[in-house]
Amino acid sequence: MTPTTIRTWSTDLTDPGERGEAYGRAWRDQVRTTLAEYDTLFAGRGVDPATVRAIAEESRAVVDRHAPELLAEIDGVARGAGRQPWQAMAINARTEILARAAAVEECSTAVVLPADGGTPRTIQTWDWYAQMAHETVVRSLPTADGARVVAFGEHGQVAKIGVSSRGVGVHLNILQHTTDGSQVGVPVHVVARMILDRAGTLADALAVVDGVPLGASTVLTVVTAEPAAACVELSPAGWAALRATPGEPLLHTNHFLDPGLAAGEAAANPYSTTRERLAFLGARADAFAAVDPLARVAALASDEPGSVCVDPDPRRAPDDRPQTKATLTIDVGRPALGLAASHPRDITPQEWLTVPA
Structure with a gap:
């Protein structure tokens, strides 16, 4: 069994972009690790990097139309963690990216x-x-x-x-x-x-x-x-x-x-x-x-x-x-x-x- 650790983080910041950036700075290494894990998973499921980026960019556009405040928060995470906005979206759109690959199950x-x-x-x-x-x-x-x-x-x-x-x-x-x-x-x-x-x-x-x-x-x-x-x-x-x-x-x-x-x-x-x-x-x-x-x-x-x-x-x-x-x-x-x-x-x-x- 591989152990999992649950961390906690609390903020009173109300601006979504500022809140995301503060989170990204506080958990920079962990966000980068999550992204690296998904890069490996996507590749192992046969989803090439260009497709991952395309789905993430498309997801950014649709989130901007329906929940722009959450796009601002996700973009803030990317800034805080020193990654590109589409990369932070890929973590959030992992289900949509994996939908192009083999079946998965959980929960x-x-x-x-x-x-x-x-x-x-x-x-x-x-x-x-x-x-x-x-x-x-x-x-x-x-x-x-x-x-x-x-x-x-x-x-x-x-x-x-x-x-x-x-x-x-x-x-x-x-x-x-x-x-x-x-x-x-x-x-x-x-x-x-x-x-x-x-x-x-x-x-x-x-x-x-x-x-x-x-x-x-x-x-x-x-x-x-x-x-x-x-x-x-x-x-x-x-x-x-x-x-x-x-x-x-x-x-x-x-x-x-x-x-x-x-x-x-x-x-x-x-x-x-x-x-x-x-x-x-x-x-x-x-x-x-x-x-x-x-x-x-x-x-x-x-x-x-x-x-x-x-x-x-x-x-x-x-x-x-x-x-x-x-x-x-x-x-x-x-x-x-x-x-x-x-x-x-x-x-x-x-x-x-x-x-x-």
Whole structure:
């Protein structure tokens, strides 16, 4: 197992460009390492440097149209880290770039809306390649209207998983559709941050999704303090919201559940465990209603084949072995992000980090 370290960074800077530049300066080496790791990954997947730059530049243009403040922040990261703007965008558009290559998979997410009307209970494992993301970061920053966002991601990304002080949280799992790469879209990591920055309700989050073009597929599981929750499956072919029912689990791994989108699903990696992991979650659904985040973590702690604790698979190529890098929960009532770097089975109470929004 390759260990992952989670760093934290907080700022009160409200100007997006200044905020990005301050972050880029503070984490210059880590941003450069993330970029180098992705350069290697893209090359290993057969995506040549010219194509990477072209997709990143196209992504810059579409982000400028739909979220210019986030383009300013990403450009600021590039300045602070001493890299080109398109390179910082490539980190954020990694899903869209990998959509031009072989299938990838990551992550398992579970949500329960309590039957008594309480706020959603959530948990997610984040899986990524063993050779990457040896450091990740939780950023705490203000929004334009005075709210606050706490966002977890790889160094240089605007968001992956997070929560806002408005009581809106976002989990992320990758998906793959036959239309991926067929058009230029707002990177899904940018869409996640747009929801965190702008939404106060599930309806607001769906309006964000409905207002942007997409170039690659993912599922954003949105939870709100209303209470409400939905797995929002995204693809260039369209999107669908699978809404939670109080008292019943809302589960997602790495295949489409909406019948219409599932009809166009791309072929999965032959080693994918997405369906086994979904079944594993379903067998433990009652435990996800626990108020204590660590009780939810304990429910996922398992060495069973097909569990959500993903270990590098020796049958796969050395640069194609995902592993569980982190486990996260979202509390939209507090609101706060809870997390630790590791499998659920390896997490101790002392390692659990809670970052309030």
